[in-house]
Amino acid sequence: MEPHRLVEIAALTTGSELKNWILVVVGNLFAAFLAVRAVGHFIKDEWGKMITLGVAAVFVGAIIWVPDAVKDVLTGVWGKVSGSA
Numbered sequence: 001m002e003p004h005r006l007v008e009i010a011a012l013t014t015g016s017e018l019k020n021w022i023l024v025v026v027g028n029l030f031a032a033f034l035a036v037r038a039v040g041h042f043i044k045d046e047w048g049k050m051i052t053l054g055v056a057a058v059f060v061g062a063i064i065w066v067p068d069a070v071k072d073v074l075t076g077v078w079g080k081v082s083g084s085a
Contacts, residue, residue, distance in 0.1 A: 027064035031057050 034057040041050035062070050 023067065024064060027060055031060045031064065034060065 034053050038050050038053040038057065041047075041053065
């Protein structure tokens with residue numbers, strides 16, 4: 001491998017990029033797991049569990065695809081609850 005290619009690869013490897021990659025991969029796997037479970041509950045006519053898993057999948061999807069917005073919302077909610085806002 002050429003030396004300049006190694007420098008380019010090393011420049012792309014930061015903690016932030018690794019965190020984003022892990023968040024996307026693990027989050028997508030978890031969302032897929034929730035979707036499979038929701039289909040299983042749909043087949044068994046367990047509507048309450050299916051809806052709960054659907055809401056959880058939406059929350060996990062929000063954390064995966066817009067983590068900064070979720071952080072802002074949760075920080076605002078915590079500020080209201082704790083009285084520091």
